[in-house]
Amino acid sequence: MGRFSDYLASQCGNPRGAIGKTMTWAMNRVNGFMYNGIVKNLYLSEDTKILDIGFGNGYLESLIYRKAKCSVYGIDISDDMVKAASEKNKNGIKNGDIHLSVGDCCDLAFENRSFDIVTTMNTIYFWNDTLRGLQEIYRVLNDTGIFYNAVLTKEGLDKMFYTKNGFKKFENHEYAEMGQKVGFQKISFRHLGKYGLLIIYEK
Ligand SMILES: C[S@@+](CC[C@H](N)C(=O)[O-])C[C@H]1O[C@@H](n2cnc3c(N)ncnc32)[C@H](O)[C@@H]1O
Helix, strand or coil, X not given: CHHHXXXXXXXXXXXXXXHHXXXXXXXXXXXXXXXXXXXXXXXXXXXXXXXXXXXXXXXXXXXXXXXXXXXXXXXXXXXXXXXXXXXXXXXXXXXXCEEEEECECCECCCCCCCEEEEEEECCHHHCCCHHHHHHHHHHHEEEEEEXXXXXXXXXXXXXXXXXXXXXXXXXXXXXXXXXXXXXXXXXXXXXXXXXXXXXXXXX
């Protein structure tokens, strides 16, 4: 069980090949309440410029673009996910609105203050250096920018058999403390179902 659960955890943190595709497909189904929770909270217009970190198969990008034909950027460490997400979002890419590439949130290849909104969902557990990732997000947000971080609570993650290794699990207060440390002025929480949490960081 140990090796199997570690393999699943590694696929969550860096989905690859057919198994990675299947797992991200399953995430789209199981985590519907989280995608909807983020999208419902976003104030978007066609002028909005948004960055999503760790997009997996690009399902969130497709929902965002359905809500508003805005500029959507995304980065993910997995080559295979860039391919899968590009296929799912081919119309937005063809229109010149969606831009997906390989990248690591701890070293964002964007200018300071490039985005109105940054989102991420179920990725912060896997960043090599959590504070560095948050600093980078703070840096690329404009002065009124907002970061939406959708996570499963520590209690929720602890209920899943494959999260023992490979997942960094944070208590709610740690999410707030890390955000304050990198400079966010206002941090608020919205519950998404029983075990989901949307943490909203404002500059
Ligand atoms: C559990 S999946 C979630 C995918 C997507 N956000 C969703 O909810 O459908 C985690 C994703 O984060 C990506 N990821 C992990 N660490 C990352 C990092 N440091 N920078 C960017 N993406 C990362 C993985 O490659 C994977 O696609």
